[in-house]
Amino acid sequence: MTARIGVVTFPGTLDDQDALRAARLAGAEAVSLWHRDKDLKQVDAVVLAGGFSYGDYLRAGAISRFSPVMETIIEQAKAGMPVLGICNGFQILTEAHLLPGAMLRNNHLHFICRDQKLRVENAGTAWTSDYEQGEEIQVPLKNMDGRYVADERVLDELEAEGRVAFRYLDMNPNGSLRDIAGITNEAGNVVGLMPHPEHAVEPLVGTGRTDGLGFFTSILKKLVTA
Amino acid sequence: MARVVVDVMLKPEILDPQGQAVQRALPRLGFDGIADVRQGKRFELEVDGDVDEAALARIHEMAETFLANTVIEDFVVKVEESK
């Protein structure tokens, strides 16, 4: 038995095929979801993939957040369904208030594409259990609006509750406050991060590392043993 | 037909690298005496029909839920002109 992992395609989503491939490589049944459908096709978890949904016009994630599929996802996420937001997906999750804070233009004002080192700060979420607490991983990062901000109170709360899930190491590529690369909600089922684990699942391709596969094996184990 | 403008600016406490980049460039271009620059967005909405209280209230809501992200941005709604 395996689990069904859904990947949403919004107009302008780019990394949906990669996320589907990563889910498949981890052993899951990968299912395409369409932004106009409220129906989630009985998936057990959802990935909101990277890209420029609606061109990132207005603000990254601002328009997609109001799509029909998001209505169901917001509802289900609150009920505990695992949701992973990668890059644009993370932006959508903050716009939908499933995760606190907001994403702004990189502090250097350029798009940046690099092989980025991260520390897994919380290996207890639905998407990170296959990592060690404190493990250092390296996955591609590529974004224009990757600067995570939230007010001090929220940041302190995130830190105190262990909800900073990933932190940038070596260099902060976009000016994110407290080097935050990704966060989780209280329950640990909703996780968002700017770097792209789905681009680091095959040796040879991309940077040639497979450090990102753990996201997909983590969730699969959780769903299959659940 | 009337025009309503929604100005959206980053909250003062949020770093505005675009504004800063502009400000830093100004002296190099020979413009002095600008103490601060902030860059935001301006939306010009052409509204069908009259902009009465009810219409303004709706636009206000639109700005609050959609045009601005109030976690990081403030906004102002203004009726600009009518034709």
Next chain:
Amino acid sequence: MARVVVDVMLKPEILDPQGQAVQRALPRLGFDGIADVRQGKRFELEVDGDVDEAALARIHEMAETFLANTVIEDFVVKVEESK
């Protein structure tokens, strides 16, 4: 200290994909009656000293050569308030 605002908008004949994307989204969000949306930039400049004719002329030049790309954009300079 005074605030001068420079509004920069795409010229009317230039495609504004951002404004269009906003406009297309509005009905889906339940906001009707907006015939057109254009999105532009708003710069808030804090000016040291008085904003006299000379200062305004300089800001006008700054807008023309730097803040706006006059190949595709128009701009308006306004003195907003003084503190």
Next chain:
Amino acid sequence: MTLDTVKHAAGTPDVSQPWKELGLKEDEYARIREILGRRPTGAELAMYSVMWSEHCSYKSSKVHLKQFGEKAPESDALLVGIGENAGVVDVGQGYAVTFKVESHNHPSYIEPYQGAATGVGGIVRDILAMGARPVAVMDPLRFGAADHPDTKRVLPGVVAGIGGYGNCLGLPNIGGEVVFDSCYQGNPLVNALCVGVMKHEDIHLAKASGTGNKVILYGARTGGDGIGGVSVLASETFDSTGPSRRPAVQVGDPFQEKLLIECTLEIFRENLVDGIQDLGGAGLSCATSELASAGSGGMRVELDRVHLRDATLSPEEILMSESQERMCAIVEPGKVDRFLEICEKWDVIATVIGEVTEGSQLEIFWHGEQIVDVPPRTVAHEGPVYHRPYERPSWQDALQADDANKLARPANSDELRAQVLKLVASPNQASKSWITDQYDRFVQGNTILAQPEDSGMVRIDEETNLGVAVATDGNGRYAKLDPYAGAQLALAESYRNVAASGAKPLAISNCLNFGSPEDPAVMWQFAEATRGLADGCLELGTPVTGGNVSLYNQTGETAIHPTPVVAVLGVIDDVTRRTPVAFAEEGQLIYLLGETREEFGGSAWSQVVHDHLGGLPPVVDLEREKLLGEILIAGSRDGMIDAAHDLSDGGLIQAVTESCLRGGKGARLVVPDGLDAFTFLFSESAGRAVVAVPRSEELRFTDMCGARGLPATRIGVVDGTESDSTAVVELQGEFSLQLSELREAHEATIPGLLA
């Protein structure tokens, strides 16, 4: 306001028309009248003038470009040749690959961001129109002097535009070029390349056939973009009100293009189109006349059905509009509903604007009145052909006589060392990662190699690991010294880059960037370069699949260096066998393949150290390039080499430095017998590469080179690791440089100039 209908035109032969303002010559206007047997209507004049322009008709270059077909080598790989939107190459396993380079030079100077962005958008639609999914882009760029203030305006805008558009489309940027030279000061070159992949059976052509089939325009609304000159027509026709101002700058909407791509691919999957054409230069004029002339029968178009962004556009302007992100498809009536449904799914506006007719004319109507009635071939393919005069410029001899081999060379080891540092830090030789890090190279999850590798390589089949590699090159300095050799050197370098990655070169595309064809000296450069390229392709067995010509690249009287940019496409059966540039294993042996001669004409060294351009470029030996390619490919396939880097501008020291930096390893080098240290380091002899050979493979590798007659000289060993500070690049008896010092020199330059 009167509509200039066909009937009206027939009845008013003496109306004076603004043919001159539209760029037509008197005899060209006369020919149009002759073809039609009357004066053209305003709309017809608009179509002829734009389609007969240099840009669309290739009137100055045609007679020279012919050679690419006439001298084309035998090739089983070529499925679709020159003439379509892009050529198509068979890469095996039922896959076909299409690729093309195009220029967007002038728009990028006026508005760098939008000019470059729409350049990417245009080439991507060309590839899409062939039936292919676009899988990667590349961007060969040329700018003025790196420290010139205007470069600081143009370059960041161009790079942001290419990134802004390409990143948003989800196309990995896998390579390109950045070259600085003051000859491009007022005239930067922004070339863009796209590669697409499809199955053989999915190839689509631009033709309108089948009476009753519908013509569907889909994508963005049509606005006044890029109309420029034709507004004079509108102002003639609409004398009372006058047209609103028309933007000469086109603004791209990459989001719209992304939808267009996905929508079009879904339409292809369901086999809903008969013929298809993208809208690029000359907009609907081009699309309708080309579709109609390539098919059987005629075409009837109701122009007033076109969705407009600007309701005040005149029919002439609609025909000429270059609004981006639009396509035109020919669809059987029974498939129209499904076609429109798919467009609706992707939020793409689609309109049936006409149909294929029985006749042979292209007929266009405006609210029921006929405004165009032309034989489409006369618009699309029977434009003027010029035999422009050309002549070897008088200064060419003096330039060639100004021998770079006689320039002062470093007098001692310290100078040699200093010049190495100066070279690797010079803007042209420095790392371009400040630029390329603004491009997404990972999207689509199939990138095997990307910048700064020798070629960009993408996997096209996940099961079999089939892949393709592309490299682009062009050295304007060489071409200035000798355009014939320069074009062949561009071809050779690009070929070498592909082979160095382990892929077998199959075919080429090119973008020929030159000055004004009205200058006989420039025309001579063009004639020589095309002749060189055609001869070279014949010898290497790589047919030209298509390309682009950009003329009038000059500031005032001064033309840019002739800059033929060549893109070579190669195939690799198993991408796991690709060869990277990086020296990764200490102890591996460094071999130099090929022969090194004293060749400094046009070299990076002569530019960086002496600010000199003169003499002759390196000697071209395409037989040697072929042999080198075979060795590099065999070495990769059979696991004999772990790294390879071609030698080109900057010579050996540049290549070794890059391989060391990429792998974080040092290298200890020895000057081979028969060479002096200076020539060894800086010569730019063609037909060379460095490779890293595992010791266990040394014998097998040298045996292979020996048997095939390729000189292979052991020049050193990979030694030392950067992370523990033991890495140096050392030339025995001459100097030693810390890798960290080289890295600083190589990587700080571009950010220092631009950030």
